[in-house]
Amino acid sequence: MARIGYFPGCSLHGTSREYDESLRALLAAMETSVEEIDDWSCCGASSAHQGGRLLGVALPARNLARAEAQGLAEVLAPCAACYSRLAASRHEMDRDPDLAAKVRLVLAREDFRNGVQVKNLLQVLRDRLTDLKAAVRVPLKDLKVACYYGCLLVRPPEVTGGFDDPEAPSSMEEICRALGATPVAWNRRLDCCGASLSLARSPSVIRLGSTILQDARKAGAEVVVTACPMCHSNLDFRQQAMRHRGALEGEMPVLFLSELAGLALGLPPKVLGLHRHFVPTGSVTSRFAAAAGEVG
Amino acid sequence: MSHPHGPETLVDRVHRQTGINIRRCYQCGKCSAGCPMAQETTIRPHDVMRMAAQDDLEGVRQADGLWYCLTCETCSVRCPNQCDPARVLDALREIVQEDHPEDAPRPLRAFHRSFLDQVRSHGRLFEMGLIMAFKTRGGPLFADVTTAPGMLSRGKLHLAPTRIRHLEEVRRIFEACGQRED
Amino acid sequence: MARIGVFVCHCGENIGRTVDCARVAEALRDLPGVVHSVDYKYMCSDPGQQMVKQAIAEKGLTGVVVAACSPHMHEKTFRRAASGAGLNPFLCEMANIREHCSWIHEDREMATAKAIDIARTLVEKVKRNRPLKTIQIPVTRRALVIGGGIAGIQAALDIADGGREVVLVEKEPSIGGHMSQLSETFPTLDCSQCILTPRMVEVYQHPRIRLYAYSEVESVQGYIGNFRVTIRRKARSVDEDKCNGCGACTQACPNRKVPSEFECGLGKRPAIYVPFPQAVPNLPTIDRSRCLLFLNRAKGRPDTCKKCAEACSKGAIDFDQQDRLVTEEVGAIVVATGYQVYSIGKETGRDDLHGYGEYGYGTLPDVIDGLQFERLASASGPTAGRILRPSDGKEPKRVVFLQCIGSRDPAKGMEYCSKICCMYVAKHTMLYKHKVHDGQATVFYMDIRAAGKGYDEFTRRAIEEEGARYIRGRVSRIWRDGEVLKVQGFDTLSGRPILMDADLVVLATAVRPQPGIEALAQKLNVSYDRHGFINEAHPKLRPVETSTAGVFVAGACQAPRDIPDSVAMASATASKVLGLFASEMLEREPTVAVVNDALCAGCFHCERVCPYGAVEHREVRNRAGQVVRVVAYVNPGVCQGCGTCQATCPSKSVELQGFTDDQVYQQIQALGL
Structure with a gap:
């Protein structure tokens, strides 16, 4: 059984717990054991580097150091923001030895080598594409999906290590095709949904989010797929507000990539946490759920 | 950079923090062209780059675009001249907050302060606590925050924070980075 | 016994300010073997030279040291002076106390001491100098010109008209280069082919030019005046002695769907083809990677299609023709291999060039490059000169031109300016307006660089009289929305974000050297920069010479060049070559x-x-x-x-x-x- 380090991050323990649930179920079904970083702490997300560069690097580094001490070679950070912070922290320490020395001091970890690979869900699933394909029980035939990357999964390439093209990525489409779904060609898959201003400036967020959802619909998508809890909560939770302001008509289900993959692997919607969405996911689950009817 | 014997300029400060020479910027405007917040701001990324390259800290302080940056990295990925505007804006926010902490818009200050408080207190983010602290600090009352009950019924919000075991490690990081408690 | 004379130059204040020249002269005077030592304000002046000559004559000097500037500057001057006074010129040396001393030091005391040291070492050297004679080498008075674009054509014609034989090698089936693809030329808007084709014909008919088209330089041996060049004449599969250029074979070929290189992929050609009607030589070539017969042979299958051979009344088709190697003896070589444009596709041909994903990586059919627009605007082009967009053949009413694509872009392309784009984009907006009267041309630019005779007037005309809208700013992204292209840019002058619809987008892509230039440069032993452009010997004073004597450079293989620049450079190389060929022997x-x-x-x-x-x-x-x-x-x-x-x-x-x-x-x- 393969083993992978896991940094769930705060969102997956709270507002996006269905991402955590579906991910654990999916990886279990793919015979990959998930080893959580012991006593992990918040990566600092978009606020820490507002408090200075060192804080922005040191908070994620604490988790990298714990993972290293735990003997983990690679860590999956499913949240795009956590992924970006962890990977950026690793990258910055790599290219700036003085900073790395400061961080070791702050963490009181003399032996920290900064040797842990940080991966996002796209990387982890694309690395295991053959296994994933083999595990599919319910191919998502004729399901038109809009693969939404957002900002931080493929940008900037120095931080992501260029695992996918920052201007023309294809990994999420490859994964969805492996699940039997049909990715649509659309224009807003790399646009920002505005998550970092989610609380502080919500009109901006509604403008940006609704533009993304409208474009997905125009391209014929039946569901938007994401691998980021920030994007998900912005696009799912805020759809009601978008409709209130007349920025959007109708509903567009937004699924985590792990949920979509879970459905294709025949996992029950309840296990995948699909009942926790604000926008009903019945239009998808009714067609593909192995035990349909569990979720409305 | 500037003459080694001269006083440290804004260009120098940004260079010291990021390794980027903002004088590289030739004002093509591609950063502002792709900026998702360009239509909501009056001083856009290329304007900020221009002011910073002219050592105009006062101008930078007036820049709304500095504070409404989404850190989406679009500007940096597309910058033809490797100026990395996203990093420069990070650095400028840091510089302005060092010199003029009152400059940042109130809701933003409230948000970041509340966020960091949560992390310092628990080691992790307690979302409910964040929303409440944010509102007490003067964050706007949004209609959609009232849907928090919807969050609760979906099992998405915890009512009590989870505290990490080695909170002292996180506290030490905050102290070492000069982040005092309010 | 050595009798050395030392002459210390002040070079006005250049040396005198930092070095006490009188003291240098005085210090040197006491050295054993030095019989004469003086200082003077300008040793290179006529009176200064006279001082040297006079001392040689009067004191019977056996060696001269001039402590002054770099030998690059005045070694020739003083050796000539020495020679004029009857001393072997190689017994005269320069001690560089300017570039190596006065210019780089501030302390007068220490600089003076260093100048004395420098001069002293030269005194010791000159004591041991032996009289030398210049070397005489015979010169083969024929030239090789590599590349049959406008630069190569001009160089070949000028040398041939100057009375010397020329071997012209062109790797494509026809000469003409990129200029033959252009519609009209800036800043006069005269028809490119109309001014080029007479030159092409002239090359073909010239008694002193031997043209090897569809050929490449295989190897180069020898040295200035005596090069031995092996040329690979690639197999056309057509016997050029038999072919009468009737074109029946190209009509008969069943595979007519090959993207035409000449039309930049916008048109099709058969597998046996003549690239364009005015091609020189007018000989068809079989593209073996596309010909059915050769594709079958590669798979070990029997020959099926021989339609071209059947159509040929002269029996000129030769499927078994092989590449041939020919050797030519030449005394000088002109490199004029020209340029290619930066690829807008994902494959850029180099790892450090990343392409433009934000503009669709060349996957959007209506995003084309400047050369493709030339073909659309050309009367001989795939649309017979009508501006029609590739996706649906409709006439675009809104055309957006983007400048600096791959140029001035260290992140995705090259940091240098490609020089010609500002001008050809202005030309494109005019050509477009002349053909689509109700159309609107919009240009996104960073700077307009129009330095040249009549150039700025030309771009102003595009803006003021032809109504092209110039927006200062770059475009962030292009995407397709139904039938239109969405162009998202920024106007940095009005400070407004811009989102506009376009029917066609034209990218002014960077000028790069031809692929394979590095390999050719290595064969010729000439240096090139990190982009592959051939280095000139001196950026100001030796602009058409290279690091190897006898090898010259002309046109866009040296740096981005427009037509007048390329022609001027070509004529300059011709003058250099003819100068070299002026005598039978060469002095070195x-x-x-x-x-x-x-x-x-x-x-x-x-x-x-x-x-x-x-x-x-x-x-x-x-x-x-x-x-x-x-x-x-x-x-x-x-x-x-x-x-x-x-x-x-x-x-x-x-x-x-x-x-x-x-x-x-x-x-x-x-x-x-």
Whole structure:
């Protein structure tokens, strides 16, 4: 059984717990054991580097150091923001030895080598594409999906290590095709949904989010797929507000990539946490759920 | 950079923090062209780059675009001249907050302060606590925050924070980075 | 006994400000062997030179040291002066106390001491100088021109008209280069083919030009005046002696769907083709990667289609033709291989070029490059001169031009300016307006660089009279929305974000050297920059010479160049070549390595380290004519006097004339280190 380090991050323990649930179920079904970083702490997300560069690097580094001490070679950070912070922290320490020395001091970890690979869900699933394909029980035939990357999964390439093209990525489409779904060609898959201003400036967020959802619909998508809890909560939770302001008509289900993959692997919607969405996911689950009817 | 014997300029400060020479910027405007917040701001990324390259800290302080940056990295990925505007804006926010902490818009200050408080207190983010602290600090009352009950019924919000075991490690990081408690 | 004269120059204030020249002269006067030592304000002036001549005559000098500027500047001046006074010119040397001393130091005391040291080392060297004679090499008075674009054509014609034979090699089936693809040319808007094709015909008919089209330079040996060039004549599969150019074969070919290189992929051609109607030579070529017969042969299948051969009344089709190697002896070479445009596709041909994903990586059919627009605007092009967009053949009413694509973009392309784009984009907006009267051309630019005669007036005309909208700013992204392209940019002058619809987008892509230029440069032993552009010998004073004597450079293979620049450079190379060919013998400096036959052990270490391939093998025979030893011989025509052989020879049997071990050691010793 393969083993992978896991940094769930705060969102997956709270507002996006269905991402955590579906991910654990999916990886279990793919015979990959998930080893959580012991006593992990918040990566600092978009606020820490507002408090200075060192804080922005040191908070994620604490988790990298714990993972290293735990003997983990690679860590999956499913949240795009956590992924970006962890990977950026690793990258910055790599290219700036003085900073790395400061961080070791702050963490009181003399032996920290900064040797842990940080991966996002796209990387982890694309690395295991053959296994994933083999595990599919319910191919998502004729399901038109809009693969939404957002900002931080493929940008900037120095931080992501260029695992996918920052201007023309294809990994999420490859994964969805492996699940039997049909990715649509659309224009807003790399646009920002505005998550970092989610609380502080919500009109901006509604403008940006609704533009993304409208474009997905125009391209014929039946569901938007994401691998980021920030994007998900912005696009799912805020759809009601978008409709209130007349920025959007109708509903567009937004699924985590792990949920979509879970459905294709025949996992029950309840296990995948699909009942926790604000926008009903019945239009998808009714067609593909192995035990349909569990979720409305 | 500037003459080694001269006083440290804004260009120098940004260079010291990021390794980027903002004088590289030739004002093509591609950063502002792709900026998702360009239509909501009056001083856009290329304007900020221009002011910073002219050592105009006062101008930078007036820049709304500095504070409404989404850190989406679009500007940096597309910058033809490797100026990395996203990093420069990070650095400028840091510089302005060092010199003029009152400059940042109130809701933003409230948000970041509340966020960091949560992390310092628990080691992790307690979302409910964040929303409440944010509102007490003067964050706007949004209609959609009232849907928090919807969050609760979906099992998405915890009512009590989870505290990490080695909170002292996180506290030490905050102290070492000069982040005092309010 | 040596009688050395020392002449210290103030160079006005250049040296005099930092170095006490009188003291230098005084200090040198006391050295053993120095019989005359003076200082003067401008030693290079006529009175200064007279001082040197007079001293040689009056004091019977056996050597001269001029302590002044770099030998690059005035060595010739003073050697000529010495020679005029009857002294062998190679007994005169320069001590560089300007670039190496006064210009780089501030402390007068220390600089003066250093100047004395520098001059002293030269005194010790000159004491050991031997009279040398310039080397005479015979010159083959024929030239090779590589590349049959406008630069190569011009160079070939000028040299041939000057009375010398020219071998012109072109790798494509026809000469003409990129200029033959252009519609009209800036800033006069005259028809490109109308001014080019007469030149092409002239080349073909010229009695002194031998044209090898569809050929490439395979190898180059030799040195200035004496190059031996092997040329690969690629198999056209057509016997050029039999072919009468009737075109029946191209009509008969069933595979008519090959994207035409000449039309930049916007048109199709058959597998046997003549690239364009005015091609020179007017000979068809079979593209073996597309011809059915050759594709079958590659799979071991029998020949099926021979339609071209059946259609040919002259029996000129030769499926079994092989590449042929021919050798030509020439005395000079002109490199004029031209340029390619930056690829807008994902494959850029180099790892450090990333392409433009934000503009669709060339996957959006209505995003084209400037050369493609030339073909659309050309009367002989795939649309017969009508501006029609590739996706649906409709006439675009809104065309957006983006400048600096791949140029001035270190992140995705090259940091340099491609020079020609500002002008050809202005031209494109005009051509478009002339053909689509109700159309709107919009240009996104960063700067308008229109330095040239009539150039700025031309871009102003595009804006003021032809109504092109110029927006200062770059575009962030282009995407397709139904039938239109969405262009998201920024107007930095009005400070407004811009989102506009376009029917066609034209990218002004960077000028890059031709693929394979590095390999050719290595064959020719000429240096090139990191982009692959051939380096000129001096950016100001030797703009068409290269690092290798006898090899010259013209046109866009040296840097982005427009037509007038390329033609001017080509004529300059021709003048250089004709100058070289003016006499039968060539004079060269004698600072070359000479092997002592008696000492040479024949290990040929020198041969391995010589960067110029100047070392040859020479057989030493006894009286009976039997070979007793093989020793090294340095060809004085090829040797550049770098001294690497001398430094590495284990038996110390090779010496650079004028820089012998003894001279250099004595110089060092003079410093008393």
